[in-house]
Amino acid sequence: MLTLEALTLRQGDFTLHADWTLAPGARLALIGPSGAGKSTVLASIAGFLDPEAGRILWEGRDLRGTPPGKRPVAMLFQDGNLFPHLTVARNVGLGIRPDLKLTAADRDRVSAALTRVGLAGMEDRMPGSLSGGQQSRVALARVLVMDRPLLLLDEPFAALGPALRAEMLELVSALCDDTGATLVMVSHAPEDAQRITGLTCVVADGQAAPPVDTAAVFADPPQVLRDYLG
Amino acid sequence: MARSPVAVILGGAVALAVAALILGPLAAVLWHAGGAGWPSPSDWSAVRFTVWQAVLSAVLSGALAIPVARALARRRFLGRGVMILALGAPFILPVVAAIAGLLALFGRNGVLNSALAAFGLPGIEIFGLHGVLLAHVFFNLPLAVRLLLEGWRAIPAERFRLAAQLDMPPGAVFRLIEWPMLRQRMPGVLAVVFAICLSSFAVVLILGGGPAATTIELAIYQAFSFDFDLGRAATLAVLQLIMVTVAALLALRLARTDGMGAGLDRPMAIWTDRPGLRVQDAAVLILTALFIAAPMVLLVIQGLPALVQMPAVVWSAALTSLAVALASTGIAVLAGLALALPRRGLYDSIAMMTLAASPLVLGTGLFLLIRPFAFPGNHILAITAVVNAAAALPFVLRSLAPDLHATEDGFGRLADSLDLRGWARLRWLILPRLRRPLGFAAGLAAALSMGDLGVIALFPPPDTATLPLQIYRLMGAYRMEAAAAASLLLVALSFGLFAVFDRIGRHADT
Numbered sequence: 060m061l062t063l064e065a066l067t068l069r070q071g072d073f074t075l076h077a078d079w080t081l082a083p084g085a086r087l088a089l090i091g092p093s094g095a096g097k098s099t100v101l102a103s104i105a106g107f108l109d110p111e112a113g114r115i116l117w118e119g120r121d122l123r124g125t126p127p128g129k130r131p132v133a134m135l136f137q138d139g140n141l142f143p144h145l146t147v148a149r150n151v152g153l154g155i156r157p158d159l160k161l162t163a164a165d166r167d168r169v170s171a172a173l174t175r176v177g178l179a180g181m182e183d184r185m186p187g188s189l190s191g192g193q194q195s196r197v198a199l200a201r202v203l204v205m206d207r208p209l210l211l212l213d214e215p216f217a218a219l220g221p222a223l224r225a226e227m228l229e230l231v232s233a234l235c236d237d238t239g240a241t242l243v244m245v246s247h248a249p250e251d252a253q254r255i256t257g258l259t260c261v262v263a264d265g266q267a268a269p270p271v272d273t274a275a276v277f278a279d280p281p282q283v284l285r286d287y288l289g
Numbered sequence: 290m291a292r293s294p295v296a297v298i299l300g301g302a303v304a305l306a307v308a309a310l311i312l313g314p315l316a317a318v319l320w321h322a323g324g325a326g327w328p329s330p331s332d333w334s335a336v337r338f339t340v341w342q343a344v345l346s347a348v349l350s351g352a353l354a355i356p357v358a359r360a361l362a363r364r365r366f367l368g369r370g371v372m373i374l375a376l377g378a379p380f381i382l383p384v385v386a387a388i389a390g391l392l393a394l395f396g397r398n399g400v401l402n403s404a405l406a407a408f409g410l411p412g413i414e415i416f417g418l419h420g421v422l423l424a425h426v427f428f429n430l431p432l433a434v435r436l437l438l439e440g441w442r443a444i445p446a447e448r449f450r451l452a453a454q455l456d457m458p459p460g461a462v463f464r465l466i467e468w469p470m471l472r473q474r475m476p477g478v479l480a481v482v483f484a485i486c487l488s489s490f491a492v493v494l495i496l497g498g499g500p501a502a503t504t505i506e507l508a509i510y511q512a513f514s515f516d517f518d519l520g521r522a523a524t525l526a527v528l529q530l531i532m533v534t535v536a537a538l539l540a541l542r543l544a545r546t547d548g549m550g551a552g553l554d555r556p557m558a559i560w561t562d563r564p565g566l567r568v569q570d571a572a573v574l575i576l577t578a579l580f581i582a583a584p585m586v587l588l589v590i591q592g593l594p595a596l597v598q599m600p601a602v603v604w605s606a607a608l609t610s611l612a613v614a615l616a617s618t619g620i621a622v623l624a625g626l627a628l629a630l631p632r633r634g635l636y637d638s639i640a641m642m643t644l645a646a647s648p649l650v651l652g653t654g655l656f657l658l659i660r661p662f663a664f665p666g667n668h669i670l671a672i673t674a675v676v677n678a679a680a681a682l683p684f685v686l687r688s689l690a691p692d693l694h695a696t697e698d699g700f701g702r703l704a705d706s707l708d709l710r711g712w713a714r715l716r717w718l719i720l721p722r723l724r725r726p727l728g729f730a731a732g733l734a735a736a737l738s739m740g741d742l743g744v745i746a747l748f749p750p751p752d753t754a755t756l757p758l759q760i761y762r763l764m765g766a767y768r769m770e771a772a773a774a775a776s777l778l779l780v781a782l783s784f785g786l787f788a789v790f791d792r793i794g795r796h797a798d799t
Contacts, residue, residue: 105706128708139699144721158713205707 061241066113068103075099077267086242087270088252091262092287097245100267101211105134133207135215140198141186147197148182154201172200192223203234212244228255253277293711300631303624304639310679311646314654318523321657326520336528339504342418343486346425347479354433357577360570362441374788376431379581381736381783383757384491386776390584391424420496429482431581440474443695459566477687487533488647505529506647526650538638592773603775606759610739613674613755614786617738620678622731625685629693640686643679648743651676656748669750677738684733688726696722728794732787739783
């Protein structure tokens with residue numbers, strides 16, 4: 060269970076408040092205008108930004124002071140999710156052991172994860188030789204082997220076409236089904252939220268509102284969301 | 290962003306050691322001199338000339354390097370690799386040998402003046418300010434080109450592809466893609482050239498001199514060797530240290546280190562070209578090649594005939610120099626990496642301080658420090674290796690820092706989120722991304738040490754010698770053919786060391 064408790068985030072002049080709880084296994088889309096602070100929320104959960112006030116709790120445990128790599132979090136950024144100088148297998152293997160001292164069993168897990176995302180046999184390729192969709196799949200294979208209970212997506216598929224993006228989100232959805240992970244994703248596109256997340260959090264006017272049912276919020280959007288959707 | 294405490298402590302320890310190496314000898318000189326006196330009018334005039342020639346040298350080298358580096362970055366032609374390698378040559382040429390080559394070309398009886406005379410034209414004068422500038426540009430233009438070329442390589446190929454896609458005219462490509470890189474790198478390049486020229490010694494000794502063209506460095510030498518006036522030398526050394534430290538701090542403040550964004554290591558895109566640009570690039574490259582190659586060709590013509598009958602001491606000196614150079618390279622690269630990894634401005638400044646340390650002052654200070662315990666001549670090879678390593682540190686850091694920043698800016702968050710720390714981060718992220726500048730830095734360190742004639746000239750050991758010292762001795766004995774031949778061997782060794790290290794670093798993308 061993820062809890063943002065009376066949370067205040069500050070970056071320069073910008074502040075954002077949030078005070079809500081997300082049930083285990085839930086899937087939440089953060090939606091709202093550019094610059095409203097969607098990525099800021101993810102950055103604070105991932106440990107890249109310390110809260111100004113309030114707490115971020117996972118299973119009741121305060122995450123303050125826990126470095127990003129030690130949090131129960133797997134995160135995909137907007138870009139730069141792969142190391143271009145490492146093979147596909149090593150990029151995925153980093154999710155198991157950051158020092159890449161992989162056992163035969165670890166390497167089998169890497170191959171299995173690559174197969175699961177549709178990249179069987181691509182272990183020795185370099186990221187630069189892959190298509191954008193394939194690069195996203197490699198990153199997702201790493202998420203799979205990391206096996207962290209909380210998955211954060213900061214629009215990693217924004218550069219992909221609608222069909223490919225939909226395909227990736229389906230894959231994310233399937234992976235979350237496999238692992239039971241809780242998903243929090245930033246989205247610009249309402250259809251993404253409607254496709255895979257049951258819950259939506261509207262981020263606007265310095266507030267990350269408590270999550271509400273996605274179908275309900277789009278059936279009767281609040282004014283800020285109405286303004287955003289146009 | 291996570292900075293390993295081990296890295297910070299290690300970097301701090303190395304920074305302390307470097308500071309002690311620089312400040313210790315200076316303190317010894319000051320103490321021995323019983324405090325330094327106030328600078329005399331001739332000292333101030335040396336200060337003015339030093340700054341003026343260093344500013345001109347840095348601006349000329351930096352400005353001329355832009356078209357050359359750009360032409361090299363965007364053209365593929367036969368011999369391009371050779372040319373990039375050759376651009377390292379003037380910098381690693383032993384100064385005395387390089388000046389001999391320049392004199393053979395531009396000197397009073399040089400090829401150029403002979404040609405001018407044959408056409409009845411007035412000759413050019415190489416001695417004085419413009420001779421000093423010519424030599425400094427000869428040494429530093431190629432360095433500036435290499436450092437800027439690293440900058441062009443660090444621009445993600447995706448940017449150029451996007452520009453080609455948008456059919457951006459060359460002016461816009463420069464303004465939007467290349468200028469931001471130059472603005473980030475140029476202050477560092479200018480600072481390095483400026484600092485090198487501030488402490489340039491042999492060039493000014495041979496081409497400068499007299500009241501109108503005396504640098505602080507030359508004045509220090511004169512204070513030591515003519516008057517053994519340690520007080521005046523200390524005064525001048527303090528002026529020198531202050532000036533270069535201020536220059537270095539300013540440059541570090543100006544230097545921008547925001548990342549250029551993470552690319553995916555695709556080969557550089559070929560973009561739409563303009564015929565005028567091709568002509569311009571070709572002309573720039575040909576002129577540069579001539580300027581760099583001609584003095585070396587003349588050196589070969591002078592030295593080659595005597596190469597077969599070189600005295601045995603030259604060969605043993607060559608082996609000694611190799612050992613010193615390799616030891617010095619190891620120290621410089623490890624210390625440079627330790628200073629660069631914590632990414633602290635203070636550590637950077639301390640490394641830059643070694644540029645300010647005159648080898649003459651450093652040598653005298655070390656002499657005074659060591660003399661109570663041992664005869665410095667017995668340890669001169671070890672001292673030379675350490676002092677050479679310290680002298681190479683700024684170049685090592687200048688090479689590593691931008692790519693290190695780009696790596697942390699582009700991949701630091703991802704590495705943090707994967708818990709990639711300590712040794713694993715070094716092994717799997719930083720070292721692979723720094724491979725190219727590491728190779729370049731090691732090549733520089735090795736070649737600089739190989740060709741250095743500094744501390745060892747002050748306290749020459751009776752029974753052994755480095756190759757540059759041996760050449761110096763041959764010259765002193767007026768065995769000019771043997772000296773030229775030994776210079777050629779020295780050039781070959783310096784060049785070879787640089788090529789090997791640089792190639793290891795560049796292996797990945799050719």
